[in-house]
């Protein structure tokens with residue numbers, strides 16, 4: 001059992017999930033539905049790796065499929081975050097929470113009972129499990145991409161704009177609000193910003209390059225002849241069918257090949273987007289973090 005001395009808390013016991021591997025630089029304490037966690041920033045003295053010399057690829061991150069890699073023939077689909085039984089249990093718990101909250105309002109002047117607290121904790125635990133599984137998929141995907149490809153082309157997507165609410169204003173209400181919010185949920189369920197963040201640091205770690213390409217019309221461009229025509233996608237769902245040369249492919253795969261071609265055309269230089277990145281990374285959803293002074297580990 002390792003111990004860490006945290007400012008104002010003193011010695012706190014913890015279980016090391018892996019060897020530290022270097023001198024500790026900082027520590028982050030966080031909490032989610034499953035409990036308390038501490039993560040250490042460690043100096044490992046590793047710079048960028050030399051180019052790994054592997055073939056490049058383009059990746060289309062879609063909504064229907066989580067990711068389609070141009071060199072593969074099947075999309076990589078994120079498994080559902082919760083099993084059928086877990087989803088059922090979540091619904092039960094949410095119903096129970098609603099009843100308990102109503103009761104607290106009616107009979108207890110809004111004071112939460114211990115049972116209600118337990119219900120809320122159980123819901124939090126399931127949600128944390130779902131989030132962990134999503135993060136696990138994203139990490140495995142980005143590590144695999146960076147390790148096995150010389151460069152990775154991705155689209156420079158403005159997630160903020162893409163997932164804007166369709167609700168509109170009171171004066172001019174939007175249309176298809178529910179559909180758009182469902183689409184937003186599935187775009188965000190794929191955590192595009194997190195994927196990109198991971199690819200950026202993993203590429204330098206594994207000798208790959210992240211090439212960000214302009215996203216315009218990638219889904220309407222024929223990867224075989226380069227013709228851009230929205231009608232190539234007309235009415236055939238996931239199928240891309242070129243109106244010029246007759247090329248047919250899965251729409252997401254066609255887009256990934258086009259993204260790879262665009263990445264190649266940049267002549268090997270990484271295009272940095274003009275997007276402003278926040279200087280300090282924001283904490284992951286649902287986690288409260290505090291950055292503390294240097295801890296010392298023992299044992």
Ligand SMILES: [Zn+2]
Nearest residue numbers: 222225242245
């Ligand atoms: Zn074509």
